[in-house]
Structures are given as structure tokens and as C-alpha cells.
Amino acid sequence: MSSPTPASPNPAAPPQPGADAHAAAGRRPGGRTARVRAQVLAAVRDQLVEHGFDELTVDAVAARAGVHRTTVYRRWRDVGGLLADVLDAAGGDDWRPADTGSLEGDLAALNDEVYAALTGDPPITTALIAASFRSEEAARALTRFWEDRYDRCEIVVRRAVRRGEIPAATAARSLLIASTAPLYHQLVLFRVPPDPGLAGQAAHAAALAATAGAFAGNPASGPT
Amino acid sequence: MSSPTPASPNPAAPPQPGADAHAAAGRRPGGRTARVRAQVLAAVRDQLVEHGFDELTVDAVAARAGVHRTTVYRRWRDVGGLLADVLDAAGGDDWRPADTGSLEGDLAALNDEVYAALTGDPPITTALIAASFRSEEAARALTRFWEDRYDRCEIVVRRAVRRGEIPAATAARSLLIASTAPLYHQLVLFRVPPDPGLAGQAAHAAALAATAGAFAGNPASGPT
DNA sequence: TCACTAATGCGACAACTGTTGCGTTAAGAT
DNA sequence: ATCTTAACGCAACAGTTGTCGCATTAGTGA
Numbered sequence: 001m002s003s004p005t006p007a008s009p010n011p012a013a014p015p016q017p018g019a020d021a022h023a024a025a026g027r028r029p030g031g032r033t034a035r036v037r038a039q040v041l042a043a044v045r046d047q048l049v050e051h052g053f054d055e056l057t058v059d060a061v062a063a064r065a066g067v068h069r070t071t072v073y074r075r076w077r078d079v080g081g082l083l084a085d086v087l088d089a090a091g092g093d094d095w096r097p098a099d100t101g102s103l104e105g106d107l108a109a110l111n112d113e114v115y116a117a118l119t120g121d122p123p124i125t126t127a128l129i130a131a132s133f134r135s136e137e138a139a140r141a142l143t144r145f146w147e148d149r150y151d152r153c154e155i156v157v158r159r160a161v162r163r164g165e166i167p168a169a170t171a172a173r174s175l176l177i178a179s180t181a182p183l184y185h186q187l188v189l190f191r192v193p194p195d196p197g198l199a200g201q202a203a204h205a206a207a208l209a210a211t212a213g214a215f216a217g218n219p220a221s222g223p224t
Numbered sequence: 225m226s227s228p229t230p231a232s233p234n235p236a237a238p239p240q241p242g243a244d245a246h247a248a249a250g251r252r253p254g255g256r257t258a259r260v261r262a263q264v265l266a267a268v269r270d271q272l273v274e275h276g277f278d279e280l281t282v283d284a285v286a287a288r289a290g291v292h293r294t295t296v297y298r299r300w301r302d303v304g305g306l307l308a309d310v311l312d313a314a315g316g317d318d319w320r321p322a323d324t325g326s327l328e329g330d331l332a333a334l335n336d337e338v339y340a341a342l343t344g345d346p347p348i349t350t351a352l353i354a355a356s357f358r359s360e361e362a363a364r365a366l367t368r369f370w371e372d373r374y375d376r377c378e379i380v381v382r383r384a385v386r387r388g389e390i391p392a393a394t395a396a397r398s399l400l401i402a403s404t405a406p407l408y409h410q411l412v413l414f415r416v417p418p419d420p421g422l423a424g425q426a427a428h429a430a431a432l433a434a435t436a437g438a439f440a441g442n443p444a445s446g447p448t
Numbered sequence: 449t450c451a452c453t454a455a456t457g458c459g460a461c462a463a464c465t466g467t468t469g470c471g472t473t474a475a476g477a478t
Numbered sequence: 479a480t481c482t483t484a485a486c487g488c489a490a491c492a493g494t495t496g497t498c499g500c501a502t503t504a505g506t507g508a
Binding site: 130202 | 354363366401412
């Protein structure tokens, strides 16, 4: 997760996001509906920033947005639905991985961003992960978000191949996961105290392993 | 996580596990208290197996255990406390990593166990991870459990060093995390559809990286 | 301008969650 | 055998969560 801050909240709000929040553009995407959605999503972010995930209840969001409880329940179902919508709005940015000139440098830069996202205050990213364990909808939104982010990261591997650092048949996704997973593992699951040194290690090891051909396979989509 | 099934539920039950479930051995560890604890913990496991984490409520556990709601609330506080106690009871087993004769084999065997735990039905392990995001107490218990497991796994690295497979100054913990984290990452956070092939990959890459000296550092406790 | 209707507001409601005070039971000690 | 008291059972309670039917508002199109 790199920049979950949504710069431009999508003004179109489907009335029934239960199935898919993006399928139909809504039968009435006009003024009030869009305004309510903007107010509610802003309220979610503000509430999250000011009081954390524990106090992110539907009631609190509705009150802060100046909207009735039932409206929020009907359109977003629960807190997970709210966060899923926030997350989808955040996925529409133009983020790209940094280009440092070397594979290890690129991976380290990625991990630095992951580190910042996971240890940042307010802990928005951690809150989203936590929410994904409470709501299937939030889980799907998070999966979509990460899928998109890792897709964008594959250029890091392609650049390294072009520079001759690693074999052409390197499984990009596997390499990227091997590089970032240890950081998530320690910060999210182990909850080790934050230490900026964590970020560089895995990047180094992954780059070395890639050089040694540990991720040989289909260059586009490795063995899952 | 490898074998969360508690073979022998600790009969000693501290009355106030709020602060630390193991500090004082309780002033009255006798028959009834221990019996209630055993009933409740068994009810937690049964409820989890039969109805999953979503229906694991304090009320359901109390009813199934034949115990009053208030008793559960007072001794375990919430569902997280219940799972933390279950988890602590599970950590007292005699699990050891398999010895296959090679580093990559040992790591692959580890990942096979992780895979089985994360994809097993009922999803006890996943439920515990989910609970750790709702309850600080469950989170601490999970950290303790994993810390203990990874400690026991370090012998895998020491054996590899003894066989001359990897440098003596290999950071055992870093290697182990690099080996297992990708699997957790994909199954727990990404929620990719289960695929037994996932388990072997990371083990292979980690073993290769270790051989190349990617985890050079303090052999006992690597750079965090 | 006017009718249509999707979306929202409103209040009531049941279900669930967690707490408190007090009486009862039974483990541990003398 | 008897006493002490930690732990439990019980009932009542307030607060929260989520749902429902119906009234009202405000985009949308004629």
C-alpha cells in the first residue's frame, strides 16, 4: 500500500453497492446522491484519522457526515463497505514505483513506502487490513487494490531484466512478493516494534535471490 | 502456525486474565474453576469448528459450555481473550520442525505445514489471525505463539550451517521469515485461491538466497 | 412547469453486547 | 466439621447494532 489518500472522490455513487460498487453507474447519479457519498466518505476518513479504527462505527460516520443512519446502512451495509468504497476511490490514483537505477534500489524504495504506510499515523493501512477480516467486501476491495499495485510494480522487474541484472525468465510477481512479504509479515502479523532497518533487508535478499535465478519461470505471471 | 490443536488444556486457570493470563497461578486453581475453564475452552474450539469465527460470540460459547454469560465476561473479557487462552494452551505442545536432510527440504516441509494450517477446514488459524485484529490480548497471544514457533525453527538453519550448506553467519530468523512470509502474504492478505504449489516456491528461493549469503549477519538474531 | 420516483429522513423496533449488584455455591484452610 | 471467601449463577439494566415501514425530499424527464 503506498498512497491510499484519494485525491478525487468519484462523484458517481451507485445506490446499491452491495454486489459491485462500480457495475452500474447508478440510475440517479445527480447532485444529492453524489453529495451524500462525498460527505460520508470524507467522514470515514476524518473519523479514522481522529479516532482510529475502533471508533469507526456506522453511527459515528453518519453523525459526522450529517446523514441519517439508515442511509449509510442501506448504501454501504457496514463499516467494511464504507472502507471498501474509500479504498476503491483511493485506487484510482497515478502511483508508480520509483526508478532508482538498480533492482535492489527499486525494491528498497518499494519497501520504504510499504514501511511508511504500515507504520504511519493515523494507521489507515492497518485499519483497512483489519477491516478486511471483518467484511468480505472490504477484503475484496483490498485484494483489488493490492492486485493493481503489484501489477504496476512489475515494471521494476522488467527494467532489471532490460539492464541485464536478472534472467529474462524471472517471475515478476513472485519476486515482488518475496521482496515485500517479510515486511508485511513482521509489521502486520508479528507486530514487531517499527524499525526502519526492516525495509532494506528483504529487498537485498530478494534482489540477490533473483540474480541467482531463484525466480526462474514465466516472466509475466510466475507460478502463481 | 503448525499444530494449534491443544492436546492438554492447562488445568490451572487464573481468575483475572485481564492483565496477564499467566502471572499468578490463581488463588483457587481447584476443581470447579479448572472445570469451568476446560468446558469454556472446549466450547470455543467446538463452536469455531462447527460455525466458524463469525458465530463465535461470548453468548454462544457460554451457552455451549453450560456456563453463565457473566462468568465468561468476567474471566475472559471478550472473544479475543477466549482465543488468546486457547492459543496459549496450544503453544505448550512439543512440536518440532521436520528434519529432511537439506535446508530446502526443511523449509519446504515448514511451508507445507503453514499451508495446511492456513487452508485447513475449519479455518482455526485464520480465525485466530482475524481475532488478533479485534483484540489486543489475542494479538499478543498470537505473537507469543509465533515467536515460540520461530524459535524452535532456528534449528533448521543451524543444521544447514553444520552441513555446510550456508554460511555460519546466517541470520536464522531473517531466513526463516523470508521463507514463510510469502505464503502467509498470499493466503492471508491476498486471499489467493489455495494452491499447494505455493508452498514450495518461497522455500526454494529462500534456500537459494541463503546459499548466496543473502542473510549474512549475526547467526543467532539477525538485524532484527 | 409539473409529474414521477429514486434516494433520503424519520421513528420505532428487536436483537445483541457488555456491566452491575447481589445471592449462592464450593474449594481450601483451620 | 466448620469457616472463609473466591468464583459462579442470576436478573436487571443501559448502550449499541441493524432492520423495517412509511413519510418526505429532490433529481430527472416530459
